[in-house]
Amino acid sequence: DAGVIQSPRHEVTEMGQEVTLRCKPISGHNSLFWYRQTMMRGLELLIYFNNNVPIDDSGMPEDRFSAKMPNASFSTLKIQPSEPRDSAVYFCASSGTGGSFRSGANVLTFGAGSRLTVL
Amino acid sequence: LAKTTQPISMDSYEGQEVNITCSHNNIATNDYITWYQQFPSQGPRFIIQGYKTKVTNEVASLFIPADRKSSTLSLPRVSLSDTAVYYCLVGAPYGNNRLAFGKGNQVVVIP
Numbered sequence: 193d194a195g196v197i198q199s200p201r202h203e204v205t206e207m208g209q210e211v212t213l214r215c216k217p218i219s220g221h222n223s224l225f226w227y228r229q230t231m232m233r234g235l236e237l238l239i240y241f242n243n244n245v246p247i248d249d250s251g252m253p254e255d256r257f258s259a260k261m262p263n264a265s266f267s268t269l270k271i272q273p274s275e276p277r278d279s280a281v282y283f284c285a286s287s288g289t290g291g292s293f294r295s296g297a298n299v300l301t302f303g304a305g306s307r308l309t310v311l
Numbered sequence: 312l313a314k315t316t317q318p319i320s321m322d323s324y325e326g327q328e329v330n331i332t333c334s335h336n337n338i339a340t341n342d343y344i345t346w347y348q349q350f351p352s353q354g355p356r357f358i359i360q361g362y363k364t365k366v367t368n369e370v371a372s373l374f375i376p377a378d379r380k381s382s383t384l385s386l387p388r389v390s391l392s393d394t395a396v397y398y399c400l401v402g403a404p405y406g407n408n409r410l411a412f413g414k415g416n417q418v419v420v421i422p
Contacts, residue, residue, distance in 0.1 A: 196354075225404065227412070234414035235355070235398070240405040248405040283354050296343040296402040302354030 196303035198284050204309045210272040213306045216265055217286030225300065226259055226269050227283040235283070241267065274310045281305045314338070314401045314408055320417040329386040331416050333399030336380050342402035344375060344382045349396045349415065358397075359384070386418075394420045 197216040205211055217224050226238040240248040244261045252259070256275070261267040271278055285300040316334040323329045335344070343362050347355040359366055361373040361382070372385040386393055396415040404411045 235412035237405060237411070250406075285354070296345060296400065296404065297360070299345065299357045299360065300347075300355075300404065302356065305352075305354050 196284055196286050196301055198282075198303035198306050200306055201304065202307045202309075204311065205274055206311050207275055208273045209310075210270065211274045211278075211308060211310075213269040213282050213284075213308070215267045215269070215284030215303060217267070217284070218288075218301055219265065221286035221288045221301075222264065223287040223298070224261060224267050225285040225287075226267070227285065227302075229281045229283060229305070238269070238282075271308075274308075276310045279308055279310050281307045314411065315399050315413075317397075317399055317413075317416045319414065320419070322419045322421055323389055324421050325390055326388050329389050329393070329418060329420075331384045331386075331397055331399075331418065332381055333384070333401075334381045335399070335401045338379050338401050344373070344379075345400045346371070346373065346384050347398040347400065347412070349398065350394075355396075355398060355412070389418075389420045391420050391422065394418060 196218055199214045222243050224241040227235050228238055229235045238251045239259045241261045257271055259269045283302050283305045285302040287298040287300050314335055314337055343360055345360040346358045348358050349355040359368055359371050359373045361375050363375050366373045374383045396417050398412045398415040400411050402408055
């Protein structure tokens with residue numbers, strides 16, 4: 193398996209522009225996570241999907257952020273309009289259901305990340 | 312409120328054993344303890360997971376005392392390539408545990 197695939201790897205855009213980040217989870221995994229990493233806050237969860245349904249979106253900063261998972265093999269994170277403070281590395285991770293997920297027994301597999309710079 | 316507490320950073324010399332302790336006083340009965348490693352410009356990757364006692368794999372060992380209120384990741388004979396950020400995660404990574412990863416522990420291996 194190619195692992196979790198994210199695109200683009202790098203994006204530089206100007207304030208006010210729309211940004212779309214993409215993620216292809218590992219085939220067969222039914223849980224998908226979007227994380228944001230900054231020096232100030234570290235790695236924080238934005239949204240969590242299970243079987244393509246958003247379960248926990250309490251980490252989504254504000255209405256400018258939205259995420260979708262139209263099918264089991266694809267998810268997007270959209271920022272519209274983008275602002276300089278959105279500059280960060282965004283990671284997508286997926287996990288299977290081999291163990292009890294509520295207990296944390298399932299391991300997350302992360303993608304390589306998308307580095308976003310908003311000027 | 313984060314479920315875990317880790318030191319922010321630590322240095323170690325090549326060839327030494329590195330032990331990183333994570334405190335999780337409020338661990339729930341069913342919670343597993345999972346450690347991840349992150350190299351620069353990469354996503355975190357799984358190292359080891361345990362529930363109680365000791366777990367060992369080809370990369371590290373994980374020691375968990377009987378009360379499970381802490382755990383210690385042990386990296387034997389570190390090399391420069393072990394320089395990374397290490398995260399301790401307890402339980403599921405969502406809900407009240409949304410900030411579970413946090414800033415992790417920066418380990419720098421010195422020649």
